[in-house]
Amino acid sequence: MTFSQRFLFAGFFSFLLGVVVSAQVAPLIANISARQTTNLDGQWQAIVDPYDVGSLDYRAKSLNDRSAFFKDYKPQSPSELVEYDFDTSAQLQVPGDWNTQRDSLLFYEGSIWYKRSFDYAKSPHKRLFVHFGAANYRAAVYLNGEELGRHEGGFTPFDFEITNRVKPQGNFLIVRVNNARAKEFVPTVNTDWWNYGGITRPVTLVEVPDTFIQDYFIQLAKGSTHQIAGWLQLNGTQLQQKVTIRIPEANLSKTVETDATGHATFAFDADLTLWSPENPKLYAVEISAQTDNVTDRIGFRSIQTRGTDILLNGKPVFLRGINIHEEAPMRSGRAWSADDARTLLGWAKELNCNFVRLAHYPHNENMLRLADQMGIMVWAEVPVYWTIQWENPDTLHNAENQLQEMIARDHNRAALIIYSVANETPVTEPRNAFFRQMIQTAHSADSTRLVSAALQAHESDAPDRITITINDPIAADLDVLGNNEYIGWYVHQPADADRTDWLSSYNKPLIMSEFGGDALFGYHGDSNTRWTEEYQENLYAHQIAMLKHISFLRGTTPWILMDFRSPRRTLPRFEDYFNRKGLISSRGEKKKAFFVLQDFYRQLAAAPAP
Numbered sequence: 001m002t003f004s005q006r007f008l009f010a011g012f013f014s015f016l017l018g019v020v021v022s023a024q025v026a027p028l029i030a031n032i033s034a035r036q037t038t039n040l041d042g043q044w045q046a047i048v049d050p051y052d053v054g055s056l057d058y059r060a061k062s063l064n065d066r067s068a069f070f071k072d073y074k075p076q077s078p079s080e081l082v083e084y085d086f087d088t089s090a091q092l093q094v095p096g097d098w099n100t101q102r103d104s105l106l107f108y109e110g111s112i113w114y115k116r117s118f119d120y121a122k123s124p125h126k127r128l129f130v131h132f133g134a135a136n137y138r139a140a141v142y143l144n145g146e147e148l149g150r151h152e153g154g155f156t157p158f159d160f161e162i163t164n165r166v167k168p169q170g171n172f173l174i175v176r177v178n179n180a181r182a183k184e185f186v187p188t189v190n191t192d193w194w195n196y197g198g199i200t201r202p203v204t205l206v207e208v209p210d211t212f213i214q215d216y217f218i219q220l221a222k223g224s225t226h227q228i229a230g231w232l233q234l235n236g237t238q239l240q241q242k243v244t245i246r247i248p249e250a251n252l253s254k255t256v257e258t259d260a261t262g263h264a265t266f267a268f269d270a271d272l273t274l275w276s277p278e279n280p281k282l283y284a285v286e287i288s289a290q291t292d293n294v295t296d297r298i299g300f301r302s303i304q305t306r307g308t309d310i311l312l313n314g315k316p317v318f319l320r321g322i323n324i325h326e327e328a329p330m331r332s333g334r335a336w337s338a339d340d341a342r343t344l345l346g347w348a349k350e351l352n353c354n355f356v357r358l359a360h361y362p363h364n365e366n367m368l369r370l371a372d373q374m375g376i377m378v379w380a381e382v383p384v385y386w387t388i389q390w391e392n393p394d395t396l397h398n399a400e401n402q403l404q405e406m407i408a409r410d411h412n413r414a415a416l417i418i419y420s421v422a423n424e425t426p427v428t429e430p431r432n433a434f435f436r437q438m439i440q441t442a443h444s445a446d447s448t449r450l451v452s453a454a455l456q457a458h459e460s461d462a463p464d465r466i467t468i469t470i471n472d473p474i475a476a477d478l479d480v481l482g483n484n485e486y487i488g489w490y491v492h493q494p495a496d497a498d499r500t501d502w503l504s505s506y507n508k509p510l511i512m513s514e515f516g517g518d519a520l521f522g523y524h525g526d527s528n529t530r531w532t533e534e535y536q537e538n539l540y541a542h543q544i545a546m547l548k549h550i551s552f553l554r555g556t557t558p559w560i561l562m563d564f565r566s567p568r569r570t571l572p573r574f575e576d577y578f579n580r581k582g583l584i585s586s587r588g589e590k591k592k593a594f595f596v597l598q599d600f601y602r603q604l605a606a607a608p609a610p
């Protein structure tokens with residue numbers, strides 16, 4: 001089950017925060033947009049708490065009395081000392097990273113407490129959950145002065161049941177979000193993107209019947225283009241029910257019975273128009289139990305590999321991709337909205353892409369929903385990045401949990417074809433063991449999709465040729481190989497790509513998951529001058545010439561669509577805390593290299609598949 005490991009972190013958090021965990025995250029509810037919801041977004045009261053005085057006393061012991069911020073205690077007399085007050089504190093927008101809402105928070109890493117009040121008239125025989133799209137990195141959630149539970153991981157959703165805690169009036173929801181980095185976390189302390197903190201995605205109250213359809217997986221069976229196979233899961237007390245899956249447009253209806261645990265599996269033939277970038281067909285799929293029903297829009301396609309080919313609906317396809325960070329166009333903060341997604345994916349379409357790599361962590365659900373509608377295939381990734389603590393079992397559980405939460409949210413999106421379990425990790429035996437476990441977790445949570453990782457190959461130089469061989473031991477376990485290379489930026493000169501040969505020890509498809517170089521939009525010079533648009537343009541031209549000769553190459557995702565903030569990038573004038581490898585500036589201006597890639601992809605789109 002995708003949600004089976006959602007209870008793993010209680011001990012870990014108690015250790016970190018020194019408090020007793022009173023409740024747990026609930027299993028994720030699928031497709032909340034199709035549910036009866038109340039949105040809690042807007043201005044929340046916020047207390048910036050760099051020393052954690054809201055949770056720890058001056059001996060660093062955890063607080064549980066009225067001085068704990070989650071109690072939202074008000075002085076009862078003029079003489080009473082209470083050193084916090086949500087209601088007179090400034091506000092922060094939810095959803096939103098805090099860093100770009102106030103100058104003083106740009107580099108902030110620590111705790112901020114959020115408070116939002118609400119009334120709620122719950123209908124009888126209904127259950128209520130509070131759902132968070134994401135909060136980076138750790139969240140502790142309290143309702144009416146009691147802890148609901150905690151969550152770790154900055155990019156995946158979580159929810160808590162509040163059925164028996166919500167009152168018709170005067171509820172106060174308090175969330176402590178902490179984005180401090182730590183070595184054992186996922187990601188670890190060292191990354192190349194901004195550590196945007198806060199409640200970065202919407203907060204929603206979700207009302208469902210006493211026994212409800214909690215999750216379902218309705219996709220084509222692995223390798224099939226005409227058989228739907230999947231499962232569904234009820235949650236509640238009436239677990240044994242008849243449930244009907246209907247696709248009215250295709251005249252399909254299948255009734256199954258759930259077992260004593262509320263689970264049912266099914267498989268049935270279906271004659272469907274298959275989803276593809278050329279025709280991103282989505283069907284309305286209705287799931288009706290006796291106590292609940294829910295509707296989704298689902299596309300059906302198959303994705304497989306055969307030797308070095310990637311097959312979409314049984315036919316070889318080349319993935320014309322681009323990397324994307326979850327960075328907001330025009331305003332350089334954490335992206336979250338449907339408008340942000342439309343802009344980013346619209347640019348990918350303009351490049352003639354049929355594929356995007358959503359680096360380096362799960363992006364917001366709008367990206368997946370829109371990719372489904374626009375016909376853009378997706379590589380989705382978890383933040384196992386660079387130097388994770390491979391030997392730490394808590395780190396592994398954390399990474400697996402983030403992977404499972406990502407899969408649980410997105411497993412019905414046709415656009416999603418590849419799960420990536422890591423990016424650029426140094427090869428060691430503990431790392432390989434960590435990976436094998438991650439790959440197995442991905443395959444067992446969803447056997448229909450391909451699993452990949454962005455690896456780094458090793459080169460051997462002869463006097464006039466460079467040879468790069470894909471020989472990472474973990475490649476044997478992956479379905480598709482990803483490789484990052486920076487010829488012309490971190491190593492060699494751009495023209496050295498012309499004398500580079502690529503070899504692979506595996507009969508598997510390769511995606512060149514990164515290549516590129518920085519350019520400051522509007523800075524011009526000759527193609528040997530770093531940071532100019534001409535340098536980047538020339539680098540792309542040489543890269544493309546090289547890529548055309550890699551016989552086992554089945555996709556490319558250059559680094560990256562748009563410039564993004566990064567604390568690693570300190571060089572004044574050119575970087576100013578931005579990674580400038582974007583083909584588009586943070587203000588939406590297209591650099592020269594954009595048109596080089598656009599042209600390459602135009603040619604590829606017109607050419608017959610490999």
Ligand code: GCB
Nearest residue numbers: 192423424484514559579581
């Ligand atoms: C990489 C990383 C990516 C960086 C990029 C760079 O290899 O995967 O996260 O941002 O290089 O610009 O150095």
